[in-house]
């Protein structure tokens with residue numbers, strides 16, 4: 001079967017011709033219509049190898065079977081049905097570029113192992129680590145073995161599974177801008193692929209200044225000749241509209257948009273994924289989902305540790321770019337979008353872009369910034385942000401910010417979407433809080449006391465830790481009198497679903513393998529997101545606005561309260577009676 005003959009449409013298919021990658025190599029290939037014959041292997045043998053594995057019916061996160069998604073309804077690039085044998089003949093190699101780094105060790109290798117542990121990876125898979133650090137295969141295995149864990153509730157065969165997984169892991173040391181080094185990687189990949197249809201996923205777990213170098217080398221020297229090639233790009237995608245646009249243009253010299261998987265790991269979190277389910281599959285919520293009933297929406301992120309070792313990266317970005325412009329804004333878009341036509345990636349992303357483009361660019365007057373200072377408590381001292389040796393002295397980079405955003409459409413006109421994000425605060429938490437309006441003419445007003453705010457209903461989606469969805473309602477305290485209190489209707493995940501919740505990276509890696517783009521950021525979404533934040537960020541930096549200092553481990557600067565008060569709202573996380 002010929003696989004290399006023509007440039008492909010933008011659909012996702014397991015048999016994307018190599019010309020799907022725009023580069024010298026593929027231009028050549030498409031010009032001379034090179035075809036790579038697929039070696040055939042015994043069908044019986046392949047079937048027996050595949051017996052009992054989940055991968056033959058893998059589902060991506062929107063419920064599509066993996067094969068249906070990645071093989072485009074079981075057709076190859078020319079509409080020819082692809083047999084089961086052919087599907088199983090393909091290989092998948094996942095190359096983690098920046099394998100020696102923090103994210104790779106902490107998240108990516110463990111997520112790959114978790115997928116392997118639960119039989120989500122295909123039969124023929126290989127994992128390669130790539131970085132400059134000189135390591136051999138065994139050293140890579142030793143390095144990552146310390147961070148692999150088995151599901152708490154399924155520890156059987158854990159050691160065996162780890163050994164099996166580690167045997168599939170290999171390492172190639174190379175420079176990020178060296179086409180020669182990537183050619184060598186290509187040769188090693190080919191050996192593992194053994195002439196089968198090869199699908200290649202590259203995870204760029206590296207600093208952003210080398211994204212383009214790597215994509216160039218991958219595109220020119222290490223892309224698949226007969227299968228698909230996809231690249232997962234980690235954030236930050238630029239630091240403003242211009243640099244983000246420049247990055248997108250540069251990447252698109254070597255890749256098509258459909259090959260670029262811009263990851264925002266918050267989209268892979270269980271509760272974020274559930275947001276649309278909650279809204280669109282329950283009759284009770286959607287009718288309330290508008291300015292008619294909702295008084296404010298709050299998106300809150302806090303960490304109880306500082307930049308710790310990442311100060312060098314962080315100082316160039318700050319909390320607004322690190323958390324708000326991506327993670328919190330993505331949640332906002334999912335929260336506020338109209339009902340998509342379907343769960344297909346483009347339908348969902350079209351709705352998200354519409355919301356983002358309906359928003360008013362953030363004004364400096366609607367933002368407050370803070371930075372943590374050193375603090376001593378119970379004989380222990382906690383460092384200031386500027387005590388980090390990788391942070392320049394006198395840095396004005398915000399480690400905390402609160403902002404009020406507005407959506408200029410009929411559904412949300414006038415509703416403040418308040419965001420708050422900070423490092424080195426008193427707790428680690430991420431949540432969405434929906435505050436409903438006061439009950440009009442309430443029969444029970446006098447039972448609430450003077451503070452009507454205390455009596456508003458609030459729906460809380462606690463993304464982490466202790467995933468939960470709860471609704472704060474007014475309730476009669478049992479007894480002969482008529483005393484009301486606020487109680488929670490509480491769906492605590494650990495009680496309802498005792499199974500361990502997969503890490504966000506597992507879901508996202510699986511989707512990238514399946515060619516499912518719904519949870520990845522499209523370039524127009526990214527443009528719209530930067531358009532909202534860039535003017536304010538520029539002004540903040542040009543005016544050298546000094547952040548309000550807050551003690552390490554505190555609840556953050558008081559300015560956040562004034563910002564909420566400006567819109568007649570209180571932060572819901574400060575009420576103190578959370579479940």
Ligand SMILES: NC(=O)C1=CN([C@@H]2O[C@H](COP(=O)(O)OP(=O)(O)OC[C@H]3O[C@@H](n4cnc5c(N)ncnc54)[C@H](OP(=O)(O)O)[C@@H]3O)[C@@H](O)[C@H]2O)C=CC1
Nearest residue numbers: 098100101102103104131132133205206207208234235236
């Ligand atoms: N760590 C985290 O929690 C998160 C990280 N990210 C993003 O993921 C990506 C990777 O993050 P992380 O693992 O923390 O990054 P690291 O700083 O650990 O870098 C990863 C690897 O890249 C190489 N590298 C580092 N600096 C340079 C440089 N200046 N020039 C060339 N190579 C360099 C190093 O490998 P070697 O020297 O061996 O080549 C290093 O091990 C980044 O884009 C980051 O923003 C996103 C979310 C969370």
Ligand SMILES: O=C1O[C@H](COP(=O)(O)O)[C@@H](O)[C@H](O)[C@H]1O
Nearest residue numbers: 235265303322323327430464504
């Ligand atoms: O993207 C980032 O996210 C982490 C927080 O992720 P979480 O899944 O642990 O909540 C944050 O620490 C980091 O600064 C940021 O770059």
